[in-house]
Amino acid sequence: MRKRQLLASKNRQARFQVELEHSLAMLLRSISHDLRTPLATIMGASSMLADSELTLSSEEIREQAANIYRQSSLLSEHFDKVMELSRVQQPQHTLARTELDVADVVSAAISRRAQLLTNQALQIHLNSHARCMADSTLLEIALANMLENAVRHGAAPVTVSFNLDNGDYLLRVSNAVASHNTAQRDSGTGLGTAICKAVMQLHTGQFSLHSSDNQTMLAQLRWPATTDIVEQNVG
Structure with missing residues (x-):
């Protein structure tokens, strides 16, 4: 059993490394294209x-x-994204999961994109005692990128919600799809998505982004809800 667990862990680390290398390659392409x-x-x-x-x-x-x-x-904005992705992809980064007030995470993510979000209509749907276990900085970075994507490609208002689902935390950002004429230019080709995916991989979770019938955009972070928290070295 112990050998199986070690093998499974090595396989997960190998897949994770492949994803990081893919994100880095995409980052380099994005820098070349978006900065020109x-x-x-x-x-x-x-x-x-x-x-x-x-x-x-x-x-x-x-x-x-x-x-x-x-x-x-x-x-x-481009360089801010580069620094965020660099923060997520630090080779020796240790995932420091702590108990967080979700409202504090949302507030910090909004502050991180203050210039973009200052005049945006946001609807925050959180239980008064909404808490989760996660790395506070990484979760904040992921949510900030989700909010940015929603504002640039969707219409107001933007809704943020959090709940538990079958033993998982769910942090969602949703809004209506904007018309082609009102959608803003993306500030980085795929970087926000790469950041969110990397953050969830570190939390052994998943990031998803999709639209339903071209009417609603939904970005979602899903990761295991657990109180058995151990420092996880991903280097």
Whole structure:
């Protein structure tokens, strides 16, 4: 029995490593693709402003400065995602599961995306005593990415809910699918999804994202509910 358990553990670690390598490859592709456009825009706009032979109106100067600011903000978002994925994928990271107040996790995730979520309509459906066992930082990172995806690709309001289901924790983010015209541009190709998947793999859980009849978007974190918490080394 002990040998079977060790073999199963090694198999899980091998699968996990493959997933991490896949996420890293996707990350590198995303950086190459997603950084090219904002960098080109910044270079073009700053070149115009620095060109002494060009005479620009006050309105044109403001427009190019605004362009630089927008694209710089986009670059900042990209790098935030890179740092989050790096945090999740630290080779020697030890999963520190503790008992958490789910309301605190939700609040921290919203703060992490404060600029994006400040004026968004959010509906939080939590039991007053909703608690779970998880790594607080990683769960916060995953939820922040779920909220960002919902806002960028869906319509208000965005609903956050938490409950227990057959011995599992379920943390969900849902909203209506936005029309093509109102959906915002994603700030990173697949990075948010990769982060959520990696976080759930560390918790021996699953992340899912789907839409029903093109009307409702649902992102879900599902991981085992247990009080038998042991530090889990995933390196």
